[in-house]
Amino acid sequence: MRGLQAEGGSLEWREQPAVELQDGQVRVAIKAAGLNRADLLQKAGMYPPPAGVTPVLGLECAGTVLEVKGNSRWSPGDRVCGLLAGGGMAEEVVVDGRHLLPVPAELSWAEAAALPEVFATAWLNVFELGAAQPGEKVLIHAGASGVGTAAIQICKALGNPCWVTLGSEDKLQACIALGATGGALRQNGIMALQSEGPFNVVLDPVGGTYAEHHLDLIALDGRWVVIGLMGGREAKLDLGKMLVKRIQLTGSTLRTRSDNYKADLLARMEERLWPLFAKGELKPMVAKTFSFEQADAAFAELAEDKIVGKVILVKE
Known part of the structure; x- marks a missing residue:
């Protein structure tokens, strides 16, 4: 083999x-x-x-x-x-x-x-660890990626308006066609989305370069889930803002989770998402x-x- x-x-x-x-x-x-x-x-x-x-x-x-x-x-x-x-x-x-x-x-x-990987990652980090509730706003970085496009579709299906950041206007329009409400080009900075917030959940595969701005973009009791470090592993944060806003910052990886954890995650995902594939509301x-x-x-x-x-x- x-x-x-x-x-x-x-x-x-x-x-x-x-x-x-x-x-x-x-x-x-x-x-x-x-x-x-x-x-x-x-x-x-x-x-x-x-x-x-x-x-x-x-x-x-x-x-x-x-x-x-x-x-x-x-x-x-x-x-x-x-x-x-x-x-x-x-x-x-x-x-x-x-x-x-x-x-x-x-x-x-x-x-x-x-x-499997991208829908499991999006489901776990936005809706389980991020605990997104219907109507809450979600900010998705790298929105045109596999995980990003999965997260956009799930947000649309479950009633969560979402915004994206990405690298080109063509990608932005493709994400809007999938169901994103709007977005910002990373070269313009993510603070361009401040008027669209505050955001209840942030799905963050970027890390360092965006970190300090999240403290101004995230809502009271917001959840910020870091799943990657494309923008570096170091950041300077005003912990006072995190404290006052009661922001929950979670680091998340899936690959190293236990077999039982993955099995339970996939079982929940199949129950919630597979009917949406059957209806055509979700598509890889x-x-x-x-x-x-x-x-x-x-x-x-x-x-x-x-x-x-x-x-x-x-x-x-």
């Missing part, structure tokens, strides 16, 4: 040892795999996989069930998509069966592979697809940061 690994900043397909199934695990033949910024960081040597996790890249995939061990809701031939700690960019993967979800009807393999955003053999080009496309939605590797 071949899998895609990163070595010295380069990508290489390597033969992987066979993995024996344990109780509760499922073997999946991979049809498509989604790219995430975590994969770019791992390729650059800046985000190693957690201890015990395969070095094969890929945090989400879609495919067909090949084999099941123990009691399981899955059977060979089932169409599934999976949330992974690694291993999605391969011919097959062994995964905890609780970390798989049924592919919503009518979705292609590419669309299914664009679903696939910007471009590449074959598995075009992995270098796919990684370069994501790194350019010009797309709206996801880059997906598809098995030909």
